[in-house]
Amino acid sequence: MSEENDKEVLFEVTEDHLDTGLRGVPVGTCRTSFVDPKKGVHYCGYPVGDLADMDPEDVIFLLFEKRLPNRQESQDFRHELAQRAARLPTGALRVLESLTPSSGHPMDWLSIGIQALGVAETTGDIRADGLNLISRMPELMATIFRLRGGRGLPEVASEPERGMVENFVHLLGMDGVDAERMTRTLRVFLVLHMDHGGGNLSTFTGKAVASGWASLYASISSAMNALSGPLHGRANQSCLEFVQRIGTSDEAEVESFVRKELAARRPIYGFGHAVLRAEDPRAAAQFKLGEEICPDDENFQTVKTLRIVAPRVLSENPKISNPNANVDIASGTLLNAVGFHKPDYYTTFFGWARVAGISAQILDERNARGGRGTPIYRPKYYAADPTIRRLE
Ligand code: AMX
Numbered sequence: 001m002s003e004e005n006d007k008e009v010l011f012e013v014t015e016d017h018l019d020t021g022l023r024g025v026p027v028g029t030c031r032t033s034f035v036d037p038k039k040g041v042h043y044c045g046y047p048v049g050d051l052a053d054m055d056p057e058d059v060i061f062l063l064f065e066k067r068l069p070n071r072q073e074s075q076d077f078r079h080e081l082a083q084r085a086a087r088l089p090t091g092a093l094r095v096l097e098s099l100t101p102s103s104g105h106p107m108d109w110l111s112i113g114i115q116a117l118g119v120a121e122t123t124g125d126i127r128a129d130g131l132n133l134i135s136r137m138p139e140l141m142a143t144i145f146r147l148r149g150g151r152g153l154p155e156v157a158s159e160p161e162r163g164m165v166e167n168f169v170h171l172l173g174m175d176g177v178d179a180e181r182m183t184r185t186l187r188v189f190l191v192l193h194m195d196h197g198g199g200n201l202s203t204f205t206g207k208a209v210a211s212g213w214a215s216l217y218a219s220i221s222s223a224m225n226a227l228s229g230p231l232h233g234r235a236n237q238s239c240l241e242f243v244q245r246i247g248t249s250d251e252a253e254v255e256s257f258v259r260k261e262l263a264a265r266r267p268i269y270g271f272g273h274a275v276l277r278a279e280d281p282r283a284a285a286q287f288k289l290g291e292e293i294c295p296d297d298e299n300f301q302t303v304k305t306l307r308i309v310a311p312r313v314l315s316e317n318p319k320i321s322n323p324n325a326n327v328d329i330a331s332g333t334l335l336n337a338v339g340f341h342k343p344d345y346y347t348t349f350f351g352w353a354r355v356a357g358i359s360a361q362i363l364d365e366r367n368a369r370g371g372r373g374t375p376i377y378r379p380k381y382y383a384a385d386p387t388i389r390r391l392e
Pocket of ligand 1: 232233235236266267268269270271272273274275319320321322326327328
């Protein structure tokens with residue numbers, strides 16, 4: 001405790017913290033989730049691994065209400081989401097249809113789609129806007145997948161009462177896939193990716209934009225742009241590409257590949273983390289799911305070997321704070337195994353999941369200070385020239 005004001009000193013900011021992307025500098029509190037460096041992310045106190053097999057709708061309820069629903073509440077909430085899932089407004093569809101199918105990254109489409117929905121549907125009530133957007137995501141996602149693939153708008157009517165993931169798979173209308181396996185994989189993927197504390201770039205960006213009282217849609221669209229970067233959400237796309245380049249599950253060959261990549265100063269995708277200091281429980285949950293849905297898949301065999309080999313090799317470098325598997329190690333492999341063969345779409349699933357967590361966090365910040373909301377974000381920047389700094 002400092003003697004002056006009886007407040008606990010959480011962190012001493014020194015000059016070394018400047019220009020480090022706010023690394024580790026505390027800036028707020030988060031009610032939806034926290035990340036324990038050893039045990040990973042917890043949603044409202046629940047370790048994420050314990051939630052992995054739950055209905056995504058129940059986990060969304062948890063993030064908004066800070067408790068799990070009982071059976072009746074669960075049914076009511078699913079019904080509420082289904083009611084909110086009116087057909088996408090024509091204006092938003094026209095915006096997406098006007099884009100050239102093969103152009104841009106799918107994350108650009110997602111961000112544009114959310115912004116276009118906001119043009120048509122913003123009410124200004126953050127809770128209602130958040131739940132409306134969450135409920136429209138299955139159709140928005142399926143529309144983006146289909147239009148980009150040159151397959152036109154969904155050919156079947158939206159059936160939101162099926163459940164969010166079930167409706168997405170239904171609207172996607174992909175031939176030759178096992179819809180049950182696809183649904184199972186996406187349900188777990190969504191739950192595992194919904195939230196990760198307040199300071200990750202996309203969440204922080206969404207909340208920063210929202211703090212100026214921008215609309216929920218504008219804030220989430222901004223968050224999706226933040227997520228689209230290769231150092232952030234787009235790493236899950238790189239991971240599968242990396243695994244496919246390895247092309248073997250032989251331990252000695254995988255080790256030799258890892259050593260060559262490190263010698264060439266390239267990252268070992270799927271390993272390391274800015275905050276976690278042990279294997280990410282979200283990685284463990286996906287390995288468990290892989291054993292269930294695709295135990296013989298070649299890429300899955302490779303990531304299983306990588307999980308053994310890479311931490312051993314990365315540990316040789318004392319600079320690497322966490323040599324263990326992160327969330328991205330197996331997600332691309334699983335998505336590919338159930339029929340999503342284009343890695344550039346993987347980050348949109350991450351984005352879909354995060355819409356829930358970021359919306360819930362924006363709502364919490366808007367309700368803070370007795371309803372006045374968290375003040376507009378305004379961190380301090382010093383002049384780069386230290387002589388001017390001294391004059392301040
Ligand atoms: N492969 C190669 N080098 C690695 C590494 C890895 N998996 N993990 C860490 N390092 C290197 C860093 O690049 C850094 O090198 P530098 O000093 O030359 O800049 C050094 O080890 C120390 O890094 P760190 O403090 O342990 O981690 P960080 O916070 O700087 O970086 C991360 C974290 C995730 C960017 C890094 O571990 C990495 O690049 N991993 C591979 C890419 C990946 O899987 N990304 C997905 C992360 C999960 C997510 O957020 N989606």
